[in-house]
Amino acid sequence: MNKLGETWRRVRMLVRRDEFARELEEEMRLHRELKEKELIGDGIDASKARYAASRKFGNAMYLRERSAEAWGWSWLDDFVQDVRFGLRMLRTNPGFTIASVLTLALGIGANTAIFSVVNAVLLRPLPYDDPAKLVRADEYWPRINDEVVPGPDYVNWKLNNNDFEALGAYDSGDQINLTSAGQPERIESVLVTANFLRVLGVQPSLGRDFLPEEAQPGAKLVAILSDGFWRRKFGAEPQILGKGIALNGQSYTVIGVLPGVFRFPDRRTNPEILLAFQLPAKVDWTARSVSLTRVIGRLKPDVRITQANVELATLSKRTEADIPASFRHMRDGMQVRTTGLHEKLVGDIRPTLLILLVAVAIVLLIGSLNVANLQLARASSRQKELAVRAAIGAGRTRLLRQLLTEGAVMAALGGLGALLIAAGGVRLLRNYAPASFQPTGHIELDKWALLFTFSITCLSGLLFGAVPALRASSPDVNTDLKEGRVAPWRGYGQSKLRAALVTCELTLAVVLLVASGLLIRSLVLLSNVDPGFDATNLLTVSTALPESKYAQPVQRTAFFDRVLQEVVRLPGVRSAALTSSLPLTNYARGAAVSVEGRPDPPSNARPLVPMQHVSQAYFATLRVPLREGRVFDEGDFTPRAPLVVIANRAFVQRYLPNDDPLGKRIHLGDPNSSGRTIIGVVGDVRHVSLNHEAEPEVYVPYAGPDATSTAMLAVRTDTDPRSLAAAVREAVMAVDAEQPVFAVSTMRQRIADSMSGARFNARLLGFFGFVALVLASVGVYGVIAYFVAQRTHEIGIRVALGASSRDVVGMVMRQGTVMTAAGLVWGLGGAMFATRYLASLLYGIGAGDPLTIAGAAITLGAVALAACYLPARRATRVDPMVALRYE
Amino acid sequence: MNREELLPGTLHLLILKTLARNDQMHGYEIARSIQQFSRDVLQVEEGSLYPALQRMLIKGWVKAEWGVTAENRRARYYRLTAAGRKQFEVEKAQFERVIEAIARVIQTA
Numbered sequence: 001m002n003k004l005g006e007t008w009r010r011v012r013m014l015v016r017r018d019e020f021a022r023e024l025e026e027e028m029r030l031h032r033e034l035k036e037k038e039l040i041g042d043g044i045d046a047s048k049a050r051y052a053a054s055r056k057f058g059n060a061m062y063l064r065e066r067s068a069e070a071w072g073w074s075w076l077d078d079f080v081q082d083v084r085f086g087l088r089m090l091r092t093n094p095g096f097t098i099a100s101v102l103t104l105a106l107g108i109g110a111n112t113a114i115f116s117v118v119n120a121v122l123l124r125p126l127p128y129d130d131p132a133k134l135v136r137a138d139e140y141w142p143r144i145n146d147e148v149v150p151g152p153d154y155v156n157w158k159l160n161n162n163d164f165e166a167l168g169a170y171d172s173g174d175q176i177n178l179t180s181a182g183q184p185e186r187i188e189s190v191l192v193t194a195n196f197l198r199v200l201g202v203q204p205s206l207g208r209d210f211l212p213e214e215a216q217p218g219a220k221l222v223a224i225l226s227d228g229f230w231r232r233k234f235g236a237e238p239q240i241l242g243k244g245i246a247l248n249g250q251s252y253t254v255i256g257v258l259p260g261v262f263r264f265p266d267r268r269t270n271p272e273i274l275l276a277f278q279l280p281a282k283v284d285w286t287a288r289s290v291s292l293t294r295v296i297g298r299l300k301p302d303v304r305i306t307q308a309n310v311e312l313a314t315l316s317k318r319t320e321a322d323i324p325a326s327f328r329h330m331r332d333g334m335q336v337r338t339t340g341l342h343e344k345l346v347g348d349i350r351p352t353l354l355i356l357l358v359a360v361a362i363v364l365l366i367g368s369l370n371v372a373n374l375q376l377a378r379a380s381s382r383q384k385e386l387a388v389r390a391a392i393g394a395g396r397t398r399l400l401r402q403l404l405t406e407g408a409v410m411a412a413l414g415g416l417g418a419l420l421i422a423a424g425g426v427r428l429l430r431n432y433a434p435a436s437f438q439p440t441g442h443i444e445l446d447k448w449a450l451l452f453t454f455s456i457t458c459l460s461g462l463l464f465g466a467v468p469a470l471r472a473s474s475p476d477v478n479t480d481l482k483e484g485r486v487a488p489w490r491g492y493g494q495s496k497l498r499a500a501l502v503t504c505e506l507t508l509a510v511v512l513l514v515a516s517g518l519l520i521r522s523l524v525l526l527s528n529v530d531p532g533f534d535a536t537n538l539l540t541v542s543t544a545l546p547e548s549k550y551a552q553p554v555q556r557t558a559f560f561d562r563v564l565q566e567v568v569r570l571p572g573v574r575s576a577a578l579t580s581s582l583p584l585t586n587y588a589r590g591a592a593v594s595v596e597g598r599p600d601p602p603s604n605a606r607p608l609v610p611m612q613h614v615s616q617a618y619f620a621t622l623r624v625p626l627r628e629g630r631v632f633d634e635g636d637f638t639p640r641a642p643l644v645v646i647a648n649r650a651f652v653q654r655y656l657p658n659d660d661p662l663g664k665r666i667h668l669g670d671p672n673s674s675g676r677t678i679i680g681v682v683g684d685v686r687h688v689s690l691n692h693e694a695e696p697e698v699y700v701p702y703a704g705p706d707a708t709s710t711a712m713l714a715v716r717t718d719t720d721p722r723s724l725a726a727a728v729r730e731a732v733m734a735v736d737a738e739q740p741v742f743a744v745s746t747m748r749q750r751i752a753d754s755m756s757g758a759r760f761n762a763r764l765l766g767f768f769g770f771v772a773l774v775l776a777s778v779g780v781y782g783v784i785a786y787f788v789a790q791r792t793h794e795i796g797i798r799v800a801l802g803a804s805s806r807d808v809v810g811m812v813m814r815q816g817t818v819m820t821a822a823g824l825v826w827g828l829g830g831a832m833f834a835t836r837y838l839a840s841l842l843y844g845i846g847a848g849d850p851l852t853i854a855g856a857a858i859t860l861g862a863v864a865l866a867a868c869y870l871p872a873r874r875a876t877r878v879d880p881m882v883a884l885r886y887e
Numbered sequence: 888m889n890r891e892e893l894l895p896g897t898l899h900l901l902i903l904k905t906l907a908r909n910d911q912m913h914g915y916e917i918a919r920s921i922q923q924f925s926r927d928v929l930q931v932e933e934g935s936l937y938p939a940l941q942r943m944l945i946k947g948w949v950k951a952e953w954g955v956t957a958e959n960r961r962a963r964y965y966r967l968t969a970a971g972r973k974q975f976e977v978e979k980a981q982f983e984r985v986i987e988a989i990a991r992v993i994q995t996a
Contacts, residue, residue: 028937030915030960031913031915031918034915035915038919068941071941
């Protein structure tokens with residue numbers, strides 16, 4: 001209780017400082033006068049009495065200070081004084097201040113911006129209940145190189161597991177046609193099991209979750225909308241609950257709306273609508289169609305992931321006997337992989353983000369070293385001032401405190417600037433981040449980013465205050481107060497330190513330059529890859545025909561035939577073609593293939609190759625070169641035409657290496673089905689992605705039973721393909737008004753999008769490398785200029801004794817070259833070591849690419865030497881008379 | 888006049904007692920009172936008096952008020968508070984304990 005009162009009194013005093021000082025003064029004056037009277041009364045002479053009284057009283061100012069000290073606020077006074085002084089010092093040295101504050105602001109700001117991104121993408125926990133317990137359970141099937149969990153496997157797991165509180169599944173994302181509410185639209189949907197949202201711990205913000213009955217085959221059709229979709233399409237009306245919407249020609253009742261912050265736990269899809277996944281209740285491998293799902297589960301408390309993984313693997317093994325033969329061979333070598341959900345979603349982005357974080361930290365480090373150098377230079381010029389302070393009585397602690405405060409002030413200014421730069425940087429990153437950065441929530445300057453900024457600012461404040469403080473807080477008062485400039489050899493130790501700091505900067509800059517060079521070259525190599533076809537002026541659209549309307553292949557073929565006819569008639573269209581999947585889309589159905597006349601491998605080892613269903617004009621439209629034989633013609637599309645197939649070069653090289661492929665027959669799918677004759681060989685096309693080598697693949701005519709319901713149109717135009725997008729869409733709707741097209745894009749755009757990640761990395765790291773180069777060369781310049789200034793005396797003597805300009809330049813350059821060489825050597829060593837972490841981001845070159853390394857070294861070396869040369873030139877203009885004058 | 892060093896920490900005790908004896912006093916009066924009662928043995932240095940008074944103000948053992956002296960001069964008068972009275976008892980007991988201990992050490996041959 002007493003303490004409280006005490007604190008209260010102290011605080012009150014703080015507010016009434018001036019009044020307090022005056023009162024104390026008056027009090028003591030009275031005391032002194034009374035004392036004086038007493039002494040006079042004792043018989044001492046009047047004038048002597050006054051003097052005696054004063055002397056007894058002691059140093060009034062000191063007394064006042066000691067009294068004030070009792071209240072405990074003297075540290076505040078000192079602090080304010082130091083801050084004011086620090087600000088004044090910064091004002092009188094504008095060049096130094098601006099350079100330091102700017103460098104700090106840039107460095108800290110950039111780091112905060114990158115950190116915000118890392119936080120949003122990597123660090124923030126997922127927006128689900130207790131996300132640490134959520135896992136993805138996958139089966140990796142090496143034969144199709146994908147992770148899927150067939151429905152029966154999921155049901156098996158769900159019914160027989162002990163380690164999970166719940167297991168939910170969803171299908172791998174699909175798109176359906178929404179035909180009610182305005183223009184027909186293609187929206188992304190996902191089928192989820194009834195317990196899916198419960199597994200995540202998410203509840204609809206409006207309405208309700210699925211009921212288990214709604215997931216039975218034959219149940220009433222219901223749907224849950226995403227928040228964004230609800231707002232966009234239905235104006236956020238609560239009355240949507242209970243209403244029906246038409247999807248793929250069927251009516252679904254809306255039962256709920258998801259919360260706005262919900263994000264679907266899969267990077268490949270962000271659905272606008274959730275539908276109930278109707279899976280059989282028992283493990284059934286013999287059903288007509290087997291769904292391929294992805295599984296998310298919530299572990300029971302105390303169950304570890306490895307344990308759960310083993311259990312699931314055991315369960316999967318147990319059902320093997322029930323799996324039909326055709327499926328079993330595809331499943332060969334299957335592995336069960338259970339990973340934490342967070343890890344699954346962000347695991348592959350982590351290397352990129354960490355690399356960015358390290359790169360920007362390096363930039364900050366280089367900048368900090370520069371500021372430290374500046375501080376050292378200034379500290380040595382303040383020697384006299386500090387000596388004076390020490391002479392009038394400042395203790396070492398006091399001087400230290402003052403210098404630290406000055407450092408803190410500068411860091412604080414830098415920190416404020418950093419916030420501004422970080423805000424701008426975050427906005428930039430948010431707009432230009434590649435699609436692969438799927439953040440949890442917004443990328444923004446949240447409280448963690450601010451905390452981050454604050455801590456780094458404090459750290460740098462401490463550092464930059466400490467550097468000069470330690471050097472200068474014990475001044476040699478005697479020497480420093482002497483007249484004249486700094487004694488030549490006193491700063492020798494310091495200049496070694498400064499040179500060492502700059503060498504560090506050069507090292508770091510080399511590493512950064514090599515890294516950015518590698519990424520830039522990767523990007524260039526990537527953009528020069530030949531995709532195997534002509535990607536200019538190619539409009540691409542996708543469309544999917546619903547089963548309900550287009551159950552027969554004949555209907556589908558008819559639809560697309562008419563669409564192609566309409567499109568080709570449009571002005572500006574050179575040609576148009578159809579395919580089940582376009583190049584660079586990484587989406588293709590595969591078929592097991594066997595070559596007639598070749599020994600058939602045992603049936604569970606027949607290779608799977610992607611198979612495209614294409615229209616007649618496909619190769620001409622895409623300009624895929626024909627190597628042998630012919631392309632499809634009209635005759636191949638007639639109902640009773642002989643079955644034909646076109647292979648690509650990779651296929652021929654792999655499976656028919658020493659034969660003439662034309663005329664050979666291959667069997668696709670069931671080995672007992674009729675074979676197809678190879679009538680032509682075309683060039684390789686990159687189907688998966690630009691940085692993925694072309695694989696063997698085959699093309700069959702889009703006809704008969706091979707008429708797929710999903711297809712992509714490629715339209716070769718005369719001019720900008722985008723100008724024809726609307727016309728093509730209308731042409732499709734002219735054939736079927738309810739049929740939406742989606743993924744309208746140009747091939748060029750797709751290619752650019754596929755490189756967006758590489759481009760982002762190259763740009764960002766290139767920027768950092770450039771900044772590092774500039775900062776490091778500024779550092780070099782500073783040190784060499786200081787070197788020249790220190791040696792002015794010596795240079796003057798040399799010139800007076802007959803040294804030529806070349807000799808002087810040589811002397812300075814030698815100093816600079818040693819420093820640069822050391823930095824380069826260390827830097828190259830460091831680069832060799834560090835760039836191996838970049839390997840996953842590179843294309844076409846290795847992490848030790850000699851060309852890039854050499855380029856980086858030469859660039860930095862040249863710039864650094866140029867930075868040395870400027871002060872060297874100035875050194876030659878030293879007038880020996882002036883230099884020698886001051887001893 | 889000779890000045891003997893005050894045992895450290897006893898200044899508070901002296902001030903407290905002085906104020907206990909008198910309703911209110913200002914700084915000079917306190918110093919005079921201590922000097923007189925100790926028969927000039929203890930002379931409080933002004934340099935220690937005022938800091939000590941500040942400390943006691945902070946701790947809430949005394950409170951201060953501006954008033955007028957007999958000669959019509961403005962002066963700051965200090966009074967003991969209830970907490971101060973309590974503190975006096977505490978410090979007095981402590982002091983007596985210490986003195987007793989020292990005496991025992993000295994007297995024992």
